[in-house]
Amino acid sequence: MxxxxxxxxxxxxxxxxxxxxxxxxxxxxxxxxxxxxxxxxxxxxxxxxxxxxxxxxxxxxxxxxxxxxxxxxxxxxxxxxxxxxxxxxxxxxxxxxxxxxxxxxxxxxxxxxxxxxxxxxxPLRSHVLGEPFPTSGPDASLRRDNELVVEAVVARAMRAELERRLRVAAEEERRLQAQVEQMRGELAAESKAVTQARAEVGRLERALVLVERRSPGYRAARLASAIRDDAVGAGRRLLDRWGPKRP
Structure with a gap:
């Protein structure tokens, strides 16, 4: 106001x-x-x-x-x-x-x-009815007492309802908080699983590279590539490694 x-x-x-x-x-x-x-x-x-x-x-x-x-x-x-x-x-x-x-x-x-x-x-003004109280006579005290008593009852009822709603809201907040904590735990577990899976994929990729390098096909492919790039040099390296040893 x-x-x-x-x-x-x-x-x-x-x-x-x-x-x-x-x-x-x-x-x-x-x-x-x-x-x-x-x-x-x-x-x-x-x-x-x-x-x-x-x-x-x-x-x-x-x-x-x-x-x-x-x-x-x-x-x-x-x-x-x-x-x-x-x-x-x-x-x-x-x-x-x-x-x-x-x-x-x-x-x-x-x-x-x-x-x-x-x-x-x-005169007192009634905030319930928005009009002045009577200033004298039996109507004055009657009106004032009635309003104060009835208003007090309504106020207590409203307070009780507010407290009930606050309790419900608090319970809902606790429930939602529990859900949030559960979701956080699930996300943490999923994140850990993803990290472990990525590590396993990396390990397998490294193992695959080692296997490929040890296979005859891999060696033959490297030899063919070396001959294409430098046939004379590649031949000399082969003779040095596999040819007869000089006395």
């Missing part, structure tokens, strides 16, 4: 929007956004940014900047799965802040935004 949409959805009544130095780059597209003034404003929207690992400290800073009717938007660089939940809840309570919503973000390197306020008249 974009920061412009977050601000407009929680402050549709044209409140002034201020940003701390850490968050100024984020509010470039938010209409009318200005740096935080020296004096606290009662009902402004204040945007602050928390670097990874400094969420509770940044939340304390935001609490000090908010008036009794202001709305704070803390932009997180940390993924929600890595958020120190217990410390954040404790800091919210210490600052007497009420969390209105948590939004995922995908812009400017931000991962999520927590929207908070001290104003009890600002």
């Amino acid at each position: 974009d920061l412009v949409d977050i601000v407009s959805s929680h402050a549709p009544d044209a409140r002034p929007v201020f940003a701390t130095a850490e968050a100024m780059a984020l509010v470039a597209r938010v209409p009318g956004a200005q740096p935080v003034p020296a004096a606290r404003t009662a009902s402004a929207v204040v945007v602050h940014r928390a670097a990874s690992g400094s969420e509770t400290g940044a939340l304390t800073v935001l609490a000090e900047l908010l008036g009794d009717h202001g709305i704070g938007v803390l932009v997180l660089d940390t993924a929600l799965t890595s958020l120190p939940l217990g410390a954040v809840l404790r800091t919210l309570g210490e600052g007497r802040l009420r969390a209105l919503a948590v939004h995922s973000m995908s812009s400017s390197g931000a991962r999520a935004a927590v929207v908070v306020t001290r104003d009890l008249e600002v």
Whole structure:
């Protein structure tokens, strides 16, 4: 979700929007956004940014900047799965802040935004139905309790299904890994067999050459070739080898 949409959805009544130095780059597209003034404003929207690992400290800073009717938007660089939940809840309570919503973000390197306020008249927004909770009366607690309980049940069911799928995926990965290892073994064995076969072919070729060189036909062919090339020289060599020896 974009920061412009977050601000407009929680402050549709044209409140002034201020940003701390850490968050100024984020509010470039938010209409009318200005740096935080020296004096606290009662009902402004204040945007602050928390670097990874400094969420509770940044939340304390935001609490000090908010008036009794202001709305704070803390932009997180940390993924929600890595958020120190217990410390954040404790800091919210210490600052007497009420969390209105948590939004995922995908812009400017931000991962999520927590929207908070001290104003009890600002309604919670149901992220399930996309509409505000009732702010008072029995319908308010009934609606909130129903949504929280049903959502928790659905969340647990979804988590169980995800864990099941992860187990199936892990088993499939192990099966495929075993197949890969088996194929590697088979390829290694085939490669070794090919190497041995090539060595055997080379040995046989060398043995064949030796046999051919020892055969009469091979010798006769060499003699005929020598006579064609140099008949006189070949004759002399034959006489020297096979003719009568001189005294």
